[in-house]
Amino acid sequence: MTRALSWFLSLLALGALGLMLGIFTWQSGPVWQAEGIGYLTGGRWFFRQHQFGALPMIYGSVVVSLVALFLAAPIGLGAAVFTAEYLPPRARMPVKTLIELLAGIPSVVYGLLGILLLRDWVYERFARFDPLSGDTLLTAGVLLAVMILPTIVTLGDDALRAVPAAQRRAARALGLLRAESILHVVLPQARRGLGAALLLATGRALGETVAVFLVVGRQDNNLPSPWYSLRPLLESGQMLTTKLGGAETHIAWSDPVHWAAIVGLGLILLALTGALALFGAAFGRRSDA
Amino acid sequence: MRKLTDVGVAIVAGCCALISVGLLVGLVAVIAARGAPALSWSFFTGQIRLVGAAGGIFWNLVGTLILLVTACAACTPLAVGIALLERVWLTGERRRSWLRTALYAMNGLPSVLFGLFGFILFVQWLGWGKSWLAGGLVLALSMLPTVTLALIERLRAIPARYVEAAAAAGLNRAQIVWAVLLPQARGGLITGTLLGLARAAGETAPIMFTATIFAGATFPTAIRDSPVLSLPYHIFILAQDSFDPAVGTRLWGAALVLLGLVFSLSLLALPGRLKQHEEAHG
Numbered sequence: 001m002t003r004a005l006s007w008f009l010s011l012l013a014l015g016a017l018g019l020m021l022g023i024f025t026w027q028s029g030p031v032w033q034a035e036g037i038g039y040l041t042g043g044r045w046f047f048r049q050h051q052f053g054a055l056p057m058i059y060g061s062v063v064v065s066l067v068a069l070f071l072a073a074p075i076g077l078g079a080a081v082f083t084a085e086y087l088p089p090r091a092r093m094p095v096k097t098l099i100e101l102l103a104g105i106p107s108v109v110y111g112l113l114g115i116l117l118l119r120d121w122v123y124e125r126f127a128r129f130d131p132l133s134g135d136t137l138l139t140a141g142v143l144l145a146v147m148i149l150p151t152i153v154t155l156g157d158d159a160l161r162a163v164p165a166a167q168r169r170a171a172r173a174l175g176l177l178r179a180e181s182i183l184h185v186v187l188p189q190a191r192r193g194l195g196a197a198l199l200l201a202t203g204r205a206l207g208e209t210v211a212v213f214l215v216v217g218r219q220d221n222n223l224p225s226p227w228y229s230l231r232p233l234l235e236s237g238q239m240l241t242t243k244l245g246g247a248e249t250h251i252a253w254s255d256p257v258h259w260a261a262i263v264g265l266g267l268i269l270l271a272l273t274g275a276l277a278l279f280g281a282a283f284g285r286r287s288d289a
Numbered sequence: 290m291r292k293l294t295d296v297g298v299a300i301v302a303g304c305c306a307l308i309s310v311g312l313l314v315g316l317v318a319v320i321a322a323r324g325a326p327a328l329s330w331s332f333f334t335g336q337i338r339l340v341g342a343a344g345g346i347f348w349n350l351v352g353t354l355i356l357l358v359t360a361c362a363a364c365t366p367l368a369v370g371i372a373l374l375e376r377v378w379l380t381g382e383r384r385r386s387w388l389r390t391a392l393y394a395m396n397g398l399p400s401v402l403f404g405l406f407g408f409i410l411f412v413q414w415l416g417w418g419k420s421w422l423a424g425g426l427v428l429a430l431s432m433l434p435t436v437t438l439a440l441i442e443r444l445r446a447i448p449a450r451y452v453e454a455a456a457a458a459g460l461n462r463a464q465i466v467w468a469v470l471l472p473q474a475r476g477g478l479i480t481g482t483l484l485g486l487a488r489a490a491g492e493t494a495p496i497m498f499t500a501t502i503f504a505g506a507t508f509p510t511a512i513r514d515s516p517v518l519s520l521p522y523h524i525f526i527l528a529q530d531s532f533d534p535a536v537g538t539r540l541w542g543a544a545l546v547l548l549g550l551v552f553s554l555s556l557l558a559l560p561g562r563l564k565q566h567e568e569a570h571g
Contacts, residue, residue: 245494
């Protein structure tokens with residue numbers, strides 16, 4: 001009885017997950033038929049003309065996440081080194097608790113802070129590049145950097161603490177100074193866990209919706225030309241999640257191909273974040289923070 | 290030179306930590322400073338008037354609580370079922386690790402995807418329209434991996450001799466589950482659920498297509514077409530639309546209340562987490 005109940009409940013939950021994967025694959029079918037691979041590589045999205053190219057959204061998501069990672073990774077890993085290696089054990093738990101508490105600030109609150117503070121800051125800071133507004137991909141990236149910082153710190157700290165203390169003692173006994181033992185002994189041994197922390201943080205950045213929705217500008221069809229140009233960073237853009245979260249999701253329901261194009265964005269997002277989470281889980285052990 | 294590197298690394302790491310903590314504490318301070326003037330008794334007990342420029346957030350709070358209670362009620366049995374399957378009923382490490390991998394993958398999925406799923410399944414196919422139940426179920430799905438993984442950790446930490454003693458006393462596996470594992474893991478379940486709820490309470494993306502509207506809903510009396518108001522969606526809409534200073538203060542006030550709710554849930558989970566940490570690190 002207990003056993004059957006456990007199985008029933010588990011299958012219910014896994015069934016829901018499976019149903020979700022199935023629905024996303026099946027419902028996005030029409031757009032793959034209509035656009036083929038052009039759905040992934042096309043740069044133009046005009047739903048009234050039935051043109052669906054998801055590349056600008058993929059570009060937006062990737063570039064914003066990279067900006068966030070680029071800004072947050074050095075600071076986050078540095079802070080993780082400090083909490084794991086320098087803080088006395090007594091002080092470590094309070095600081096870690098504080099950081100994990102701050103990791104829980106809802107994303108809509110970050111969005112609010114972004115709208116009222118960060119947007120103007122970016123606009124004034126980069127005035128000489130003449131941005132049209134403060135709603136840019138860069139703004140979204142900076143906001144996301146702050147949002148994923150606690151994740152990097154706390155997972156990085158776990159990874160560093162997983163290196164046995166005996167390794168540190170041995171390094172010190174060989175005459176290495178503290179910094180040398182960190183740089184040459186602890187960090188190399190923790191690199192898988194640190195990598196996992198960064199992967200999971202990237203996944204979180206890719207999937208973030210409402211905070212970036214409020215500051216990214218939601219301008220369709222923004223692609224760089226040439227491809228390595230950084231100019232679009234200071235223009236409004238669109239990400240996979242902000243497109244999904246926008247009003248177009250409601251409009252699209254009545255038109256099969258348009259709806260398929262929207263669900264297809266969800267499928268792309270699912271593939272990206274699912275892959276990152278799986279890599280992260282395979283890389284390091286703990287991934288629930 | 291070596292000494293210099295030693296000091297340098299310490300300083301750089303310390304600065305990084307200071308920046309991280311300072312940045313985040315600073316953000317909370319900004320919200321508290323701007324939101325505090327809006328807080329008053331009538332802010333908690335009044336309903337929205339003039340598109341957020343007057344009145345309070347009573348029904349938003351009620352709606353968020355309805356969603357959280359629903360999510361909690363739907364999530365807990367599923368989490369217990371999966372955790373027991375992983376710890377007790379599945380044989381072979383391979384199958385267990387498959388199940389855990391599925392949970393890790395699910396944990397990495399963005400909440401907006403659960404929202405889209407709920408929109409297709411509940412709002413459109415089942416024809417519920419926007420409904421508190423749809424929102425609660427979607428939130429339950431999004432917090433399920435957090436709760437389950439916390440529970441699995443806790444079950445794993447139960448000393449083997451408890452189970453062995455129960456088995457020696459002649460209990461079968463189902464009896465061991467009810468008499469030993471579940472009572473011992475109760476703390477872990479509560480901690481995990483609180484953490485999951487803390488995350489769910491602030492979520493906007495899963496509920497904006499499935500459950501909440503901006504104004505004009507009170508206590509739901511049915512399932513179909515019974516939306517609720519909610520705090521995160523309230524902030525989300527006002528943040529986009531309004532530049533009225535009267536709205537501004539109330540907007541920060543609502544953000545402060547939401548932050549308070551989320552932090553309270555996390556802090557309630559803290560004693561359990563610290564205890565678990567002590568047990569794990571002796």
